[in-house]
Amino acid sequence: MRRSSVFIVVILLLLTGVVLSGRAVAQPDEWLGAAPEPAAPVLSLPTYYRVAAGDTLCGIARRYGVGAALIAQANGLSLSDPIYAGQYLVVPAGGLTYRVVPGDTLWDIACRYGVPVEELLRANGLDAGAPLLVGTELLVPVSLDAPETQDRGDREPLSWPVLGPVSSPFGLRDGRPHEGIDIAALAGTPVRAAAGGRVVYAGPAGTYGLLVILQHDDVRTTYYAHCNEVYVVPGQTVAAGEVIATVGNTGRSTGPHLHFEVRVNGTPYDPVPFLRS
Numbered sequence: 336m337r338r339s340s341v342f343i344v345v346i347l348l349l350l351t352g353v354v355l356s357g358r359a360v361a362q363p364d365e366w367l368g369a370a371p372e373p374a375a376p377v378l379s380l381p382t383y384y385r386v387a388a389g390d391t392l393c394g395i396a397r398r399y400g401v402g403a404a405l406i407a408q409a410n411g412l413s414l415s416d417p418i419y420a421g422q423y424l425v426v427p428a429g430g431l432t433y434r435v436v437p438g439d440t441l442w443d444i445a446c447r448y449g450v451p452v453e454e455l456l457r458a459n460g461l462d463a464g465a466p467l468l469v470g471t472e473l474l475v476p477v478s479l480d481a482p483e484t485q486d487r488g489d490r491e492p493l494s495w496p497v498l499g500p501v502s503s504p505f506g507l508r509d510g511r512p513h514e515g516i517d518i519a520a521l522a523g524t525p526v527r528a529a530a531g532g533r534v535v536y537a538g539p540a541g542t543y544g545l546l547v548i549l550q551h552d553d554v555r556t557t558y559y560a561h562c563n564e565v566y567v568v569p570g571q572t573v574a575a576g577e578v579i580a581t582v583g584n585t586g587r588s589t590g591p592h593l594h595f596e597v598r599v600n601g602t603p604y605d606p607v608p609f610l611r612s
């Protein structure tokens with residue numbers, strides 16, 4: 336009995352050693368960044384956030400690089416109001432996301448975007464001496480007031496899939512996120528691809544009703560929901576402005592309209608800043 340327990344302890348020690356040495360060799364890989372991504376900054380556009388236990392407005396503000404006062408204002412709260420787990424908050428636009436590439440320093444990045452290093456540190460909860468890991472997404476707290484920075488610069492702007500009034504905006508609706516905009520139009524109105532791309536979904540999708548999803552580039556997808564008819568199939572390539580469907584009232588919908596979403600890396604953002612005016 337004694338000998339077998341010594342044996343078990345030895346095995347456990349060996350296993351611990353393997354795990355620890357595995358950790359030790361994993362770190363240089365993280366530092367080098369096996370596959371560095373291009374340093375394209377992603378605009379922080381309005382989105383929403385589901386509050387987790389222990390969250391504070393200040394913590395959320397830091398995570399998104401948006402002032403806590405702005406978040407409070409966007410949600411009709413005061414800074415001293417409590418927030419609770421499961422609550423949805425609208426996070427207004429407030430900065431850029433920048434992915435660290437080899438050779439970057441905080442000072443380079445601060446200089447490039449014209450923000451003080453201290454603000455960069457504060458926005459990301461970093462200490463001045465902390466190492467900057469390749470691949471880390473940093474929030475760059477810059478103002479997005481200038482309209483020319485709203486269209487993501489390097490990316491093709493989207494065009495309206497249907498012309499009509501926005502009957503329900505992006506944001507919270509009865510405390511639940513509305514992940515796109517509703518564009519009111521008559522049933523049967525042609526729905527056009529907001530940009531060129533590839534059809535990744537076309538068919539029924541629960542509350543979305545008849546849905547088309549287009550992939551436009553490495554990060555952006557657009558959703559067209561509640562369609563009456565769908566004219567495209569998955570895998571098909573479509574041109575900007577091509578008719579892909581018609582407006583309908585399928586799925587959870589109280590009248591004919593197009594529910595239109597823009598997602599960047601799967602996260603829904605307010606489509607309006609992406610759209611050509």
Ligand SMILES: [Zn+2]
Nearest residue numbers: 515516517594
């Ligand atoms: Zn909708």
